[in-house]
């Protein structure tokens with residue numbers, strides 16, 4: 001934990017902490033939504049600013065919450081392309097570390113394959129290293145996926161930067177399990193697919209959900225791999241850990257007035273337009289596609 005605390009103190013040695021802090025400093029004079037619209041190419045004239053718009057001088061700083069398998073990576077990735085900000089998934093950072101022969105690799109393999117959380121200290125070190133690399137490339141803003149996952153991580157994040165918006169994606173638990181078990185990754189290009197064909201009857205006033213499989217293109221079909229932590233027992237443990245350690249974050253951000261709850265109505269074709277609408281970005285995408 002000592003290393004984490006060191007990262008939080010303003011120190012010329014910690015340029016990644018300085019990078020995230022700059023976000024904090026640049027928000028001390030908050031621009032109004034109208035200002036943001038007028039001055040940023042992200043908010044076309046005449047359209048409403050997105051929910052949780054970044055303030056003048058920087059791009060959005062968003063967090064995606066949600067149980068394993070809910071689709072955080074998919075939607076955070078799409079929004080990152082749309083808004084031109086990096087999508088930073090701490091799960092990816094952990095998997096990169098696992099596939100390297102670095103000193104943390106064997107320690108992390110055991111934790112991840114048991115469905116447990118990596119320590120706050122290690123995950124913050126990996127995240128700050130990634131932010132530092134982004135800073136060197138001139139990145140501004142971010143969409144965080146899989147971080148924070150504990151109240152402690154959220155407090156540390158709040159100490160170093162401002163979060164504009166927290167999107168909480170939700171699906172029924174039975175769907176989450178099926179989605180994780182159907183998840184496949186192309187071992188060559190790294191793209192995600194899903195072989196599960198999900199149809200859940202509506203009950204207690206909740207509409208049914210149907211999610212068509214997301215099949216790989218022919219060039220990926222023979223190279224599919226399954227994540228080692230996507231087995232039934234490990235997914236159930238990850239869901240349990242999520243409820244215990246991460247669900248309290250919903251209240252943490254609700255109190256701050258930053259939480260946007262979003263019940264996914266189905267697969268990508270049904271959910272993406274509705275999510276854009278909830279974020280006031282539907283018009284934004286139309287203008288982007290028209291300009292492309």
Ligand SMILES: Nc1ncnc2c1ncn2[C@@H]1O[C@H](COP(=O)(O)OP(=O)(O)O)[C@@H](O)[C@H]1O
Nearest residue numbers: 068069090091094112116117118123146147149
């Ligand atoms: N913020 C975090 N804190 C602790 N551990 C993390 C964090 N992010 C990722 N991990 C580790 O990496 C694993 C994979 O993360 P991720 O790809 O986000 O999985 P999920 O599909 O469960 O959301 C987690 O089960 C956990 O062991």
